[in-house]
Amino acid sequence: MKCKTLAVTVLTAILFISTLSVIQAVKAFSDQPIISTSGAFTLYSPLNVTYNSIPITLSVGFESFMGIPYVLSYYIDGKYQGDIPYTVQRSNETHIEYPATGSLDLPALSAGSHSLTVNMNGVRNTTYTATVCFTVTAARNAVDMNPSPALDSEMPSQFEAFTVYSPANITYNTRFLTLNLTFECFHMKYLLSYDIDGKHIGDVPYTVKYDGELHIGYPAAASVDLPPLSDGTHSVTVHMYATELKTRNPYYDGRVYFTVDPDGKLTPQSISNLSIQAATYNMSDLPLEFTTNKNISIAAYSLDGEANVTINENTTLTDLTEGVHNLTLYVQDQWGNAANQTVNFTIDLPKPLATEQPEFSSPSPIGLGLAATLAVALTGCLLYHKKKSQATLKRQQG
Numbered sequence: 001m002k003c004k005t006l007a008v009t010v011l012t013a014i015l016f017i018s019t020l021s022v023i024q025a026v027k028a029f030s031d032q033p034i035i036s037t038s039g040a041f042t043l044y045s046p047l048n049v050t051y052n053s054i055p056i057t058l059s060v061g062f063e064s065f066m067g068i069p070y071v072l073s074y075y076i077d078g079k080y081q082g083d084i085p086y087t088v089q090r091s092n093e094t095h096i097e098y099p100a101t102g103s104l105d106l107p108a109l110s111a112g113s114h115s116l117t118v119n120m121n122g123v124r125n126t127t128y129t130a131t132v133c134f135t136v137t138a139a140r141n142a143v144d145m146n147p148s149p150a151l152d153s154e155m156p157s158q159f160e161a162f163t164v165y166s167p168a169n170i171t172y173n174t175r176f177l178t179l180n181l182t183f184e185c186f187h188m189k190y191l192l193s194y195d196i197d198g199k200h201i202g203d204v205p206y207t208v209k210y211d212g213e214l215h216i217g218y219p220a221a222a223s224v225d226l227p228p229l230s231d232g233t234h235s236v237t238v239h240m241y242a243t244e245l246k247t248r249n250p251y252y253d254g255r256v257y258f259t260v261d262p263d264g265k266l267t268p269q270s271i272s273n274l275s276i277q278a279a280t281y282n283m284s285d286l287p288l289e290f291t292t293n294k295n296i297s298i299a300a301y302s303l304d305g306e307a308n309v310t311i312n313e314n315t316t317l318t319d320l321t322e323g324v325h326n327l328t329l330y331v332q333d334q335w336g337n338a339a340n341q342t343v344n345f346t347i348d349l350p351k352p353l354a355t356e357q358p359e360f361s362s363p364s365p366i367g368l369g370l371a372a373t374l375a376v377a378l379t380g381c382l383l384y385h386k387k388k389s390q391a392t393l394k395r396q397q398g
Contacts, residue, residue, distance in 0.1 A: 178226065181238060194236055
């Protein structure tokens with residue numbers, strides 16, 4: 001009897017735990033955003049969620065049949081917006097059907113609830129439609145997938161499913177760049193493609209490391225040489241399609257902005273290491289030396305607001321007078337990129353040393369009296385000896 005009671009208790013506990021697990025699973029599933037489908041395509045983004053800090057991208061996927069053109073268009077809040085460009089994967093191979101993806105950035109949306117409807121025309125001249133409702137908590141600007149596009153940084157750009165190491169958000173002095181990215185590869189196939197400035201270019205081949213071993217995820221790297229690029233600002237957008245991912249959105253995108261400037265004509269000019277600083281100098285001749293970040297075609301300076309003086313190289317300012325002076329240095333390259341730097345400095349020349357003159361003290365009255373007495377005595381003595389000499393001479397003559 002006790003065994004039966006114990007068995008019933010254990011069975012009840014198992015049923016209770018199972019029931020809780022089912023309830024939690026149902027709740028978790030109900031909390032997931034819904035992916036809209038039309039029977040001919042799947043609308044992966046936007047989802048029926050609230051967007052507040054990430055860009056909103058329209059993303060659809062479908063199976064494209066050989067030889068059939070498709071037209072995809074979309075509406076926001078019932079208003080026609082335009083067509084959706086799409087790319088067909090593996091179009092150079094022979095298949096009955098091919099995976100295809102369509103993607104674009106939605107225009108700026110006001111805060112509030114919105115609806116998006118996608119229409120597809122193609123198969124048997126039938127129109128397929130899918131609609132999703134979502135919410136925007138703040139007005140948003142045009143999409144910018146780069147995590148920090150305003151920064152001039154060589155740091156890799158990290159996105160949800162992959163990391164782009166090259167190109168980085170910097171200025172390059174070459175038109176020939178390589179697209180390098182890494183991602184974690186699971187037990188499925190991936191299709192990687194890329195766009196330049198919104199135009200589809202092609203696929204990105206990738207390799208998987210340790211694929212002969214048993215792991216849950218494997219490090220993978222993808223690389224392709226970009227076509228020669230023109231001077232100016234560009235963007236590279238990477239598209240990833242996880243072909244066997246059915247439980248959630250299998251499409252991922254990431255965009256990086258960069259600049260190509262092989263000749264330096266887009267790079268701002270700058271001055272550094274100016275030899276004259278905001279200081280006081282005890283000399284009237286100062287060397288004027290400086291460096292620039294690239295070659296220049298014109299250099300000139302203005303001293304104390306006077307007319308510019310053109311120089312070809314480092315020079316010397318001579319015969320500077322004492323006092324405060326103002327110096328402005330100008331440089332410009334052959335494309336008109338200019339820079340200037342201004343500095344105030346002071347000339348304080350050393351004062352000449354004064355010549356020391358010997359000092360003579362005025363004689364005192366006592367000294368003067370003593371000198372007069374000595375002079376009188378000496379004179380008297382001289383007269384006495386003179387008279388005595390004359391008397392002696394007369395006696396000798398007589």
